[in-house]
Amino acid sequence: MIKRESKLFKIEKDSNFASRILILSLPSSLVFIMLVALRLLPANIAVMAYSSIVLFNIVWLFPLTFELQQLKKYIINLSQENQEKLEDLDITESETLDIANAINEMHRFWSNKAETLEAQTISDTAVLDTLPDPILMIDKEGNILGANGSAHKLLGENITEKNVEEIFNSNNFINAVAKVLHQDSDAENLIFYVGNESKKQDKQKKLYAHIKRLPWISKGRAVAVISIYDMTKAMKVEKMQSDFVANASHELRTPLSIISGFIETLQTSAKDDPEAQKHFLKIMAEQANYMSILIENLLSLSRIELNQDNPxxxxxxxxxxxxxxxxxxxxxxxxxxxxxxxxxxxxxxxxxxxxxxxxxxxxxxxxxxxxxxxxxxxxxxxxxxxxxxxxxxxxxxxxxxxxxxxxxxxxxxxxxxxxxxxxxxxxxxxxxxxxxxxxxxxxxxxxxxxxxxxxxxxxxxxxxxxxxxxxxxxxxxxx
Ligand SMILES: Nc1ncnc2c1ncn2[C@@H]1O[C@H](COP(=O)(O)OP(=O)(O)OP(=O)(O)O)[C@@H](O)[C@H]1O
Ligand SMILES: [Mg+2]
CATH class of the missing domain: 3.30.565.10 (Histidine kinase-like ATPase, C-terminal domain)
Structure with a gap:
């Protein structure tokens, strides 16, 4: 009884406990009023009988209200991630206990699901971050929803929630993205340049992009994925190679044209001039010697490069x-x-x-x-x-x-x-x-x-x- 009293004070004011008791006792009060009015029951007995009904209602409704409040608090705590133990609650009624157990089970089930999903997302993000090429996810308006580490490195840290138009100043790229977003195409591939347009083309970044619409079963906000390949480095290597070929050809052409010039002179104007012939042949020998050193050095360089990864x-x-x-x-x-x-x-x-x-x-x-x-x-x-x-x-x-x-x-x-x-x-x-x-x-x-x-x-x-x-x-x- 003492315990019940202490619980009584724990019932919150906004529980409408009193009004519920009154509403529950209202029909019987009307019956007693009629019986007294018709003089079928003396007023004092009617009051006593009515009071005992009210008391009965209080005793019967109190535990239910108290336990429902406990349950409410427990659910609020769960939703706020406060891990209160079910055993710590003062619940004894079997129905409320069943409900509490069911809620507890449901919470455990969804917590496990959320944890698995979180772990999955973390490992997916880690995998995406290890990819060397930038990857972006966009919504149907072209806003960037997510980007991997390489994309942040290439395009900046705060690209998420920005529109692709703000980031890529290439009309060709923006048109290709629009085509995929408007479902005119499933996928688009293109090569484009980004960077300050006033800069020379070799100062801009040359990028290859693959824009792919996600299948309709994808339920998230993401509508398409853009994968980018930075071709700037490959281009530099290409340029170095072509510069090398151009330089090597130039270095070989110079002595060769000197030798050809002297051959022509020896065949014509210097034909009968032994002094000039001696002088020109000396120069020709020097040039031929230079050419053979050059070829020897070129071969040597390529042999060393070929072997570079063998310690x-x-x-x-x-x-x-x-x-x-x-x-x-x-x-x-x-x-x-x-x-x-x-x-x-x-x-x-x-x-x-x-x-x-x-x-x-x-x-x-x-x-x-x-x-x-x-x-x-x-x-x-x-x-x-x-x-x-x-x-x-x-x-x-x-x-x-x-x-x-x-x-x-x-x-x-x-x-x-x-x-x-x-x-x-x-x-x-x-x-x-x-x-x-x-x-x-x-x-x-x-x-x-x-x-x-x-x-x-x-x-x-x-x-x-x-x-x-x-x-x-x-x-x-x-x-
Ligand atoms: N000890 C040095 N003192 C001053 N300049 C040097 C010295 N060594 C190299 N250089 C400079 O560096 C340049 C490149 O040297 P490198 O040895 O690669 O080519 P090279 O001597 O011109 O031709 P080779 O292929 O016949 O060696 C030289 O042309 C020269 O201008
Ligand atoms: Mg040298």
Missing amino acids: PEEKIVINPIIEDAVDALTLKAKDKKMTFEINIDESVPEITADQSQIRQLLQNLCDNAIKYGDEDTAIKINVNLSNKVPHSKTYQVGEGNAVAISINNQGMPIGNEELGRLTERFYRVQAHKDKNIRGTGLGLAIAKHILIRHKGNMRVTSNKEEGTTFTIFIPVEQL
């Missing part, structure tokens, strides 16, 4: 290779009264490398030091152990200790803006071209690719006081 496995000692490279160039150095000063740190260990490629690399650098160094000076070669290969922005360098070989020559310093371009194929410093110093412009490109294969790197410094120093770093181990 070298030989164990080699640096000392004899440096001596070999220097010996091969002694005569050339003598012609310019130049000498080599070699200083090797004895602690330099054996390294894992390709012997013939390292010799070629050192020979190219020493050849440059002679060619571009001042007459009557010394070329200094230093070999040390370094604790790491300097970082490269374009490829992964090797880890651990490295052998650092620096080759220094005195001479006209290389300008800062030119330093970064020295390893480009066919790039030559204008001042050297003007001075008529012969070269194919491939020696350092070959050196760079040999270093990439060895996961090594190169640093160049050049100034008036210390001259020009090329330092190459080759990892001791190919890990």
Whole structure:
């Protein structure tokens, strides 16, 4: 009884408990009034009987109202994700208990479903985010509903809920999207450019898009999916290749046209002039020699590139290779009264490398030091152990200790803006071209690719006081 009283106070005011009791007791009150009016029942007995009916109603209705309120609170708690235990409720009536159990089961079922769906969505998003190509989902107005990581990277972080028209300034693309959204086509493929139109075409991004309408069974807001492929990188590679072919052809055509010109001269005006013939044949031999060096360098570059992903496995000692490279160039150095000063740190260990490629690399650098160094000076070669290969922005360098070989020559310093371009194929410093110093412009490109294969790197410094120093770093181990 005490418990019931305490519960009574727990019933909320807005439960209409009192009005329900009154409404429930109203018919019996009318009956008692009539009986008293017809003098069939004394008024005091009627009041007592009526009071006991009201009391009965209170006792009978109270638990139900109380438990319904508990149930209401429980459902509200569930809907607000507050995990209240069913056992903590004060529910004893079997009907309310059944309802509470049923609600509990339903909640558990939908919670599990929601969790599975959430996990599925997270894993789907993770999968989409790992795709290298941008993907967008759009609604029937062309608003972006979702985008994967690559799309955000390409188009910006806040693209969701924006319209495709705001993001892509290409009429062809927008027309293709409209065609798919208006159901004029199931799918559209196109290549288009984005970016500032005032910029040159090679500064804009070249994109390939596949726009596909989703099947009608898709119940979400998404109506179509756009997958994009960024062709800018592929285009750059294509351009590099075509530039390379154009440069190589140009470099070959020049000596060839000189040789053809002299052949014609020898056949006509110089036919009977032995002095001129001797002079022209000498030039022709030089040009033919240049052509064969150029072809040899081109073949060498392509062989190194072909082999670039095969790490070298030989164990080699640096000392004899440096001596070999220097010996091969002694005569050339003598012609310019130049000498080599070699200083090797004895602690330099054996390294894992390709012997013939390292010799070629050192020979190219020493050849440059002679060619571009001042007459009557010394070329200094230093070999040390370094604790790491300097970082490269374009490829992964090797880890651990490295052998650092620096080759220094005195001479006209290389300008800062030119330093970064020295390893480009066919790039030559204008001042050297003007001075008529012969070269194919491939020696350092070959050196760079040999270093990439060895996961090594190169640093160049050049100034008036210390001259020009090329330092190459080759990892001791190919890990
Ligand atoms: N030690 C150096 N001092 C000054 N400039 C240099 C030095 N080494 C290279 N260069 C510059 O870098 C350019 C590119 O060098 P690279 O070795 O690739 O080509 P090259 O020497 O012209 O031709 P080759 O293919 O015959 O070696 C050279 O033309 C020269 O202008
Ligand atoms: Mg060279």
